[in-house]
Amino acid sequence: MTEPAIFPVPVFSTLCNAAFALRREVFVWEQKVPEEEENDSYDLTATHFVAILAGEVVGTLRLIEQPEHVKIGRVAVRQAFRGRGVAKKLIAAAMAHAHANGQNRFYLTAQSDKLEFYERLGFVAFGPEFSDGGMPHRAMRDYDKATARLVD
Incomplete structure (x- = not known):
């Protein structure tokens, strides 16, 4: 398998909007989470990450800096790409990004x-x-x- 490209994206950029759509697909449609619970104000200040494979966003997560720690959340991988290590690579990349900014x-x-x-x-x-x-x-x-x- 080709390795996914993983990087942070600005909120409401084209890639981040694709990540929001993926979250809706996974959490709201697949897992039946109420949409009003899936979206929250943390999306405005979080650092969003995407994993891109085959020209599409196939994984996402967000980091929320809090006083006591960094919260990893909204980890989602498109169903057809699960079991390929995408989530593991996303989390490792996001944690490395946070480590580089002094978070541990x-x-x-x-x-x-x-x-x-x-x-x-x-x-x-x-x-x-x-x-x-x-x-x-x-x-x-x-x-x-x-x-x-x-x-x-």
């Missing part, structure tokens, strides 16, 4: 059935399971791992 603490909320994927990337789950977009999720982080405790 990362947080995310993962759909509960995706925990193993993020664990392989160095994240640990903590806290209680909660519902987001109608699906069970867990908070995860890649720092303070020794203090991470699941609550059921």
Whole structure:
């Protein structure tokens, strides 16, 4: 497989708008997340990343800088391109970008059935399971791992 080209894109640029369309495809159409929950004000200030393969945006995520960590969110890969390492490469590129800007603490909320994927990337789950977009999720982080405790 050809490696995807991955890079940050400005909000509301043509490529970022393609990323928003991909998020709608994955989260709203496939996973039935209410559209009003999928889009939020963080999109205006987040750093958006895209993965491009075969001339199209096939993956996306966003980074939100918060005081205590950088939140990775809205990780989405077009269905036909899943299982090819696109999400893993997107996350690695986004984290490398943040590291280059002095950030070294990362947080995310993962759909509960995706925990193993993020664990392989160095994240640990903590806290209680909660519902987001109608699906069970867990908070995860890649720092303070020794203090991470699941609550059921």
